[in-house]
Amino acid sequence: MHIGFIGLGKMGFNLVKNLMDHGHTVVGYDINETLVAEVRTEGAQGVNSLEDLYKNLPEKRVLWLMIPAGPLVDNVIEQLLAFMQPGDVVIDGGNSHYKDSIRRHTYLKEKGIGFLDCGTSGGISGALSGACTMVGGDPDVIEPLNGVFQDISVKDGYLYTGAAGSGHFTKMVHNGIEYGMMQSIAEGFEVLQKSQFDLDFEAVAKMWNHGSVIRSWLMELTEDAFSKDAKLESIKGKMFSSGEGKWTLETALDLGVPTPVIALSLIMRYRSLQDDTFTGKVVAALRNEFGGHAVEKK
Numbered sequence: 376m377h378i379g380f381i382g383l384g385k386m387g388f389n390l391v392k393n394l395m396d397h398g399h400t401v402v403g404y405d406i407n408e409t410l411v412a413e414v415r416t417e418g419a420q421g422v423n424s425l426e427d428l429y430k431n432l433p434e435k436r437v438l439w440l441m442i443p444a445g446p447l448v449d450n451v452i453e454q455l456l457a458f459m460q461p462g463d464v465v466i467d468g469g470n471s472h473y474k475d476s477i478r479r480h481t482y483l484k485e486k487g488i489g490f491l492d493c494g495t496s497g498g499i500s501g502a503l504s505g506a507c508t509m510v511g512g513d514p515d516v517i518e519p520l521n522g523v524f525q526d527i528s529v530k531d532g533y534l535y536t537g538a539a540g541s542g543h544f545t546k547m548v549h550n551g552i553e554y555g556m557m558q559s560i561a562e563g564f565e566v567l568q569k570s571q572f573d574l575d576f577e578a579v580a581k582m583w584n585h586g587s588v589i590r591s592w593l594m595e596l597t598e599d600a601f602s603k604d605a606k607l608e609s610i611k612g613k614m615f616s617s618g619e620g621k622w623t624l625e626t627a628l629d630l631g632v633p634t635p636v637i638a639l640s641l642i643m644r645y646r647s648l649q650d651d652t653f654t655g656k657v658v659a660a661l662r663n664e665f666g667g668h669a670v671e672k673k
């Protein structure tokens with residue numbers, strides 16, 4: 376199949392290679408001309424404008440977006456609307472909010488244009504050699520594209536999740552789970568690190584990856600990280616986040632679902648961005664006031 380691919384960053388570039396490895400023809404565009412030049416060397420047709428991308432695709436165009444979530448997605452869709460025809464399909468493979476995807480689906484459907492929301496997991500390596508994809512949208516729009524999603528995904532790693540928005544919704548919840556699992560692994564290693572035992576963290580992670588209940592890809596990545604830096608001395612413990620844990624928590628609150636692990640995992644990420652907090656000062660001062668407990672002076 377011919378696919379127009381917009382966004383040749385770490386994930387997009389590898390997905391393009393993955394698509395081509397499976398015999399698909401890709402026209403790739405990115406605002407960064409260096410990435411366009413690089414994708415040409417991989418055998419894709421690289422173009423320097425959305426218009427060129429569109430012109431170089433056969434009718435019933437498939438336009439795959441792999442760009443940062445938020446207003447940029449609306450912006451690119453608006454630019455594409457200058458050319459798009461009924462029968463074209465937009466796939467949003469990024470980490471968009473599912474409510475935005477439902478809105479975009481309705482908006483494009485009114486114009487006869489299909490919209491699929493594709494949650495893409497598995498990181499950069501998965502994008503290259505077998506992703507995990509969860510895709511929502513109308514059945515008649517997904518039908519001709521089932522094979523493409525199967526091609527780029529690992530065996531059994533593709534699911535048509537149903538109505539528009541359900542792909543990104545499923546991916547959002549996946550990421551909420553991801554926050555909790557990562558936080559739990561990290562806390563466990565901090566207990567090991569603070570203990571009286573001189574443990575080799577890489578060796579522990581490796582052993583846990585062989586036969587233990589908690590063996591997992593995340594534990595394998597933990598092992599990899601410790602193999603590169605035995606005590607993680609070269610990095611700071613700042614945990615950034617791009618929004619999906621927050622959205623999972625907001626959704627859980629709306630639904631009345633208690634999700635303490637995901638909530639605290641998110642809050643710990645925010646806390647990690649602060650060196651010292653005023654909250655901490657207030658609590659320390661109060662303990663000192665009522666109990667005479669020591670405070671640490673600056």
Ligand SMILES: O=C(O)[C@H](O)[C@@H](O)[C@H](O)[C@H](O)COP(=O)(O)O
Pocket residue numbers: 470495496497498550553615616617618619620
């Ligand atoms: O499933 C995946 O492959 C990851 O979840 C991927 O989508 C990305 O690494 C996260 O979006 C990072 O999310 P945070 O920045 O919120 O940690």
